[in-house]
Amino acid sequence: MDLSELYAQMCLIRAFEEALLEVAARGEVPGVVHPYTGHEAVAVGAVAGRRPDEWVVGYYRCHGHAIASGSPIGPLLREMLDRAGGICGGKSGSMQICDRDRRFLLASSIVGSQLPIAAGVAFGERAAGSGRAVVVFCGDGALGAGVAYETLMIARQKGLPLALVCEDNGWQDRNPSPAVMPMKPAELLRGLGVEVTEADGNDVEQVASAMSGVLDVCRAGGGPAALVARTYLRDFHSQLRNFVPAAYRPADQVERWKAKDPLLRAGQRLRSLGTDPQPVLDAASAAVAEAVRGALAAPPTPVDTALSSVTVAPFGAALAGSDVR
């Protein structure tokens, strides 16, 4: 995939998140938002090389994962804004979205829990001899979870084609990771015998090329393998409704990383290659603005499916348990 295309995806994610936060500030997002701003190069670079039949698995900071996987922004927005046409019918909200058609398996809001699920998918691929890899994202904080370790041990022992992308932003909510973990992600993963490639997570080309190596290892049966992408959250961990998020990181750290903004850098590089990035950015903004307008004009989530898809089996009534309601 060429840089313009990667840049276009990053712009779409950036515009999406900025618009979403704006709508949230107006009180129109009922739930929580974990913005992907700052991480754009990771999702876009990591998913650039996946084949269309390979699954991608995300975590709660998932809007970037979904958009990079090809999910349409309209249904994503509507999901988060509680409007008709949401990608999961209003049942998922922001943190647990999925899009089976784009092989975006799911994003899970329980830290670490996506890892064994992705390993299960990878187990299926290996059993089928499909030669496909499975891309799974996690934060640096997720490496604290025992289930991450269990998954990696099993993936190694069974040789699963699990391509792990660790988005190492140095923080886990309000804690700097070194305050709670004795090892950095790459050192830790290597200690567990996992093949690790490190990349500058704010450089989309570097991420894409490093990831293509990781995917090749997995597809060739040499998995699991991991990419550790060093990056940073431009804005903050999360915002609930329109409550103003507290600043929790040193201001100079935040400033330092602003200079390394992944869009800025990709834009400069494009320019150096003779392409003007502005029209791409503008197109993304326009597409998002259009999607926001559409979402805000849409009716609320229709209620007729509120109780559907709990199970497929026809014993809803018997399961109710509230017969005297």
Next chain:
Amino acid sequence: MDLSELYAQMCLIRAFEEALLEVAARGEVPGVVHPYTGHEAVAVGAVAGRRPDEWVVGYYRCHGHAIASGSPIGPLLREMLDRAGGICGGKSGSMQICDRDRRFLLASSIVGSQLPIAAGVAFGERAAGSGRAVVVFCGDGALGAGVAYETLMIARQKGLPLALVCEDNGWQDRNPSPAVMPMKPAELLRGLGVEVTEADGNDVEQVASAMSGVLDVCRAGGGPAALVARTYLRDFHSQLRNFVPAAYRPADQVERWKAKDPLLRAGQRLRSLGTDPQPVLDAASAAVAEAVRGALAAPPTPVDTALSSVTVAPFGAALAGSDVR
């Protein structure tokens, strides 16, 4: 502690387990037994250097841990035989015993679960500046559990005086550990940055001397540290009631290890030092026989405490929930 004393303890454990299995074969043990036969040198060597005010924490294969910690065999036997005078009043059985007075904190029957509990105790010791270590045992299979990893990461990050003893018998129930784990215990623990000492777990002197180094590291604030003791189960994983346990390991492997029996080796060594081990062994057998006689002659567990010690708070009735009983 001198070798005769270590040997005496090993003999006591061996005699205890053999007598217990004999009683079980007659159908007089209502529960399950995970015999410590073959591992005796590990518990005895590892606990030899602990100070009387240091806690020991075990896992379900715990009779050796308890006896090495000083627990009296009579109350232990009675606990397992459902007789009056059991060390936990009949509530614990074989796998979850404890003896607060001997600072044998507990043995837990959930694989890996004893590790964070021991780390909590170690946290308290560090907070108190006591200079005490905490000894905790686990099997090689326990290293598969995510909670083992979580505990070690936290112990490293907080510098806890946790002295881990991994009883590496190469098997986890009916699975050979290499069939399910990609790394051997020592390599894995080192990969996690834990200081590891390896020892021949069938040589009680070697275990004791290696462990004294591990304890010193912990007491000096350099913990956690681990001892990996290579050993083998002489008999089998477990026996339920009087059901005959299946053979699950290659016969030649079982035979090979018989030659390395820890009691045999300590006995030979004693003899080479001019001490006849036989009287020690005989004394242990006699003590156990006496305890068995006493237990079998004792009345059943008294029922008046069946419902006591659920909580200390006086709201048992309100908690009952079965008011229409």
Next chain:
Amino acid sequence: MSQHPINVVFERAMDEQPELTYLATTRVAGWERTYGADRSVCMPISENAMMGIGVGLAMTGRRTVVDLARAAFLFTAMDPLVNQATKWRYLSDGQYSVPLLVLAITRCGENSGSQHEHVPHSMLCQVPGLVVAVPSSVNSAAGLMATALNHPDPVVILETSRIFFPGWDTATDIEPTFDPIPFGLAHRVREGTDVTLVGIGNTVTDCLTAADQLAQRGISAQVVDLRTAAPLDRDGVALLASTTRAAVLVDEAIGACSLMNDLGLHLLTSGAVEPVGLRVVASDPCPIPASPTLQAVVLPSAADVAEAAADALDGRPAR
């Protein structure tokens, strides 16, 4: 010795469904050779990841059986069951099915102490959409398993240890065959006209014994096996109970927020039983002690059931 019906049913499914996958920390003899290590998968002691892997397999089209060995180990694997397996059909608004079957042994006659002996059916009924099957016998376990192996959503089968003990094949079975047993349909295992005894899992046997004891006192007891805790056959039990003058609901779990208290409420509000004719016999509110002597105090017995039945009938007029 004949082959265990559970194995017969399971092997039949392994043969019929080429992608059916079995994850366990223990091995079934010969399965790795027959089905390959990709379908009979031996796992480390990593229940959380094992269950999560099962979810991933099931979501992408491979029905998976996660054998936890014991319900005691479910507590290290609750998250993938509660937050993943039972959620993704709903969260995805129907994009996914999660055909995951979890096997877990509860207790009975092992006397291994309260960390190892758990009866979590009531807890699990609080997980929306989860099928919680609690077989009472060898055939009941195999028949419920047969249904579970074709069910499109997550199922937990809580098996009593008793059905695996030596001699399992000598006991007479309350289910004549191991044909598939539908979920949510209680089963009358003994007819009777005076009182209805309702059991689940291990307590079905207690109810049958109690019925024998009651018969000697001239009381005719019908016995009902719930078979699944969720879905719960409220109406079926109410219908049966309405033909007798009293009902005794028996559970080896504690009473608070329990299945039997829940069912009891339905029997009363539906008018099937009058308040004075209802008894719930549950475990005392404490962990299950290792000692069988103490268990006899804490857990419900056939004698407790018979006594409760006689007490409930006392002074109740014939209809």
Next chain:
Amino acid sequence: MSQHPINVVFERAMDEQPELTYLATTRVAGWERTYGADRSVCMPISENAMMGIGVGLAMTGRRTVVDLARAAFLFTAMDPLVNQATKWRYLSDGQYSVPLLVLAITRCGENSGSQHEHVPHSMLCQVPGLVVAVPSSVNSAAGLMATALNHPDPVVILETSRIFFPGWDTATDIEPTFDPIPFGLAHRVREGTDVTLVGIGNTVTDCLTAADQLAQRGISAQVVDLRTAAPLDRDGVALLASTTRAAVLVDEAIGACSLMNDLGLHLLTSGAVEPVGLRVVASDPCPIPASPTLQAVVLPSAADVAEAAADALDGRPAR
């Protein structure tokens, strides 16, 4: 803005009990400086080990508060709660106390989806000996916390997210103070003579709103806050309910094996309420959707409560 009562209570305990230890994945501003990193302990995302460490501290004499942040994360830490914290007093036959307090937020107004929003009080009531407190307001949370911080056994406090939202200090509180609140004692928060509305946690507010709505229809409703799910004040509620002609029990959890079905049974068997006068209003049996629009369908509302009350009273003669 005044200091949050929960913090006031907690800091008072930190000052009074020099070994009280706080484990959390988040920090309380200033606590590390005030109490030291040995007492205000910042943890990685390792809930299972965090809870186990809490057990080890508590068993050896250091009361510990494990702050899970959310009840959603309890499912990765069930084993040390179910198999360790609540077991060791019994397993040891009284050798140990385990003064462990677990804090966990349930839900309300966050709309974060079913993995994040859980109301597990009924499940937890199945753990023998565990105190399950479910405060309904800021003061209720602080008052229950004050008691928990002196309790000798494990306690879980399931807090509603609402009490931490901006503006928490502007709402009028149903508890006038944050003095310690005893466990197992329900609290009448509004007097009334026709119907008794029983809530827990978030549904207490719904009951109060419903009482207002009913008042406009000439129906006088008394409202009861259970405060703890375990111990459950069965007799206290029965006594209160027996003074009115009907009772409506309201829970945002699903009905199967629920606290309110359990309580309902007691109200009927104790004779406090007649079967036709009882209603249980629970969540529909599905995960909690992220969309507030869908939640309005699935979760009980004040209007549902009022309607159930009117329905229960319909045709019920005045006593």
